[in-house]
Amino acid sequence: MGNYIDLENKVSLSNSCIWKLQQDYFKKLGKSAWEGQVPFYVTSNTKFSFSIANIVFNYLLELISKNKVNIDEPLYILEFGSGLAKFGFHFMTKLAELKDTHNLSHIQTPYILTDLPEENMRFWESNKQLKPFLDNKQCDFAKINIENFSNIETVKHNFIIDNNTIKNPLIVLCNYLIDSVPHDCFKISNNQINEVLVSTQIKEDYKNKTIDHLNQLKFEFSFKEINNDHYEDPILNDILNNYKETIYDSHILIPTSGIKILKTILNKFSKNTLLVVSDKGWSNKKFIDQQGEPHIAFHGSFSLMVNFDTLKQYTESIGGSSVITSTGLSGLKTGLFHLSENLNLFSKTITSFNSYLNATTDDFLTIKNSMLANIDSLSANVILSLLKYSEWDEKIFSSVSKRLEKVLPNEPMNIKLEFINYLPNIEKNIFEVNLNNSITYLDLGNIYYSLAEYKKAKEMFNYYNERNSTDWASFHNLGLALFYLREYDQAMSTFKTALNLKADSEISQEWVDYIKTEYLEVNSK
């Protein structure tokens, strides 16, 4: 097991060294943090990303109808802690489509991806799906530490974003960020309040002050009495003192860095800002009572539950307003925080927020998981509904594709036509992180093949083979598609490539022999 050594003793949670270790973790791992360690599907699937894009679009429509947009100036959308930028890609795709269908494409809404690790930026720059957005200035990126920033200068198109240059309302998005940056913690009981201090230890073999697995950390908590003016910020003190009077018995987390983001936007950017926060957390006071010691959850990185109630109270104290998804379950919540406007006056935005998010992402994931657990009993019809409901999510498609390959050939023509009609949506939603992601092209090729759509099958197999030139099955299946397209020479050379990859493949050899004797030699006579 190894012994543990002390890293720090009895410090405020927000001052703990664990946050710096977390930043170092993200910097060290770059995009590989998301390859099997840090979860991101919940905030990056198409259903969630499109929902947020729809809400933001409705807000944009309302800003326009209230004459609050200067259409000659950009309306910036900033995302903090963008990670892989898969959410950003889906968001931009949906927003562009909505603007197009409403003849609003002339309104510039540059989407600014931001994060700490430079390697994430190198990945964004190299990513095929982000390229069109980056090239036509619909997207750009910048390095930002949310703990300390004052203006934003983007890397590719040199947008400078600060309170002098912002001429339109600002939109800021944070997904799974506030749960990963500093919080404080207080224990309240019998109208007494104590700060919860943390002592941190780490396994002795920890070297060079960076670590690959943050779960090498171990914590102990202790308590310290505090005064009514614990913070320099009187608004935070009011919130804390109010908790002291109204919370029965609980450990209360205060998202100090979340509040910092809010204050930086207010003081250095624009109070005319809509902040959209999605995180795991508690949405109102009822749920923050009766909580035990802070649970630091490890999943590659680590995270804490976000106290959305503090963000709400803070926003209201500075003259803004908010709305938060209301479920008591501990999963993902989304809050809209407007720093200066009353969101009740944005009825379309609120209606879309309620309809898109009150049956939450968690509900969608529960339904999806229970369906996928019974994949072998699902008919093509049911899979079609699941895919539609998911907004053509690439990952769900990959999970159902083997089943589809099996059942589709025996389905009636109308079901096949539905798939043929809708499958291009999956292709549009592909976001390639590494070669494993490109497997969706292979899955699509196989499904098109099973639907006898050989031209599309050929296109998909070719995409996949361009990315991964060592997969026998993909070359063999491409050979079949080419054969049915009567491209015999091409089919022959493709089966030969398959044979080069798997010399003992009898089936590929049979096709080579068959095409040679039945088609190529016949034609050459």
Ligand SMILES: C[S@@+](CC[C@H](N)C(=O)[O-])C[C@H]1O[C@@H](n2cnc3c(N)ncnc32)[C@H](O)[C@@H]1O
């Ligand atoms: C849990 S990941 C979430 C990534 C992405 N938003 C998602 O939903 O999958 C947290 C992200 O916050 C970033 N991050 C952590 N501390 C940060 C800081 N101080 N300033 C800016 N970004 C930070 C990390 O680099 C990482 O991309």
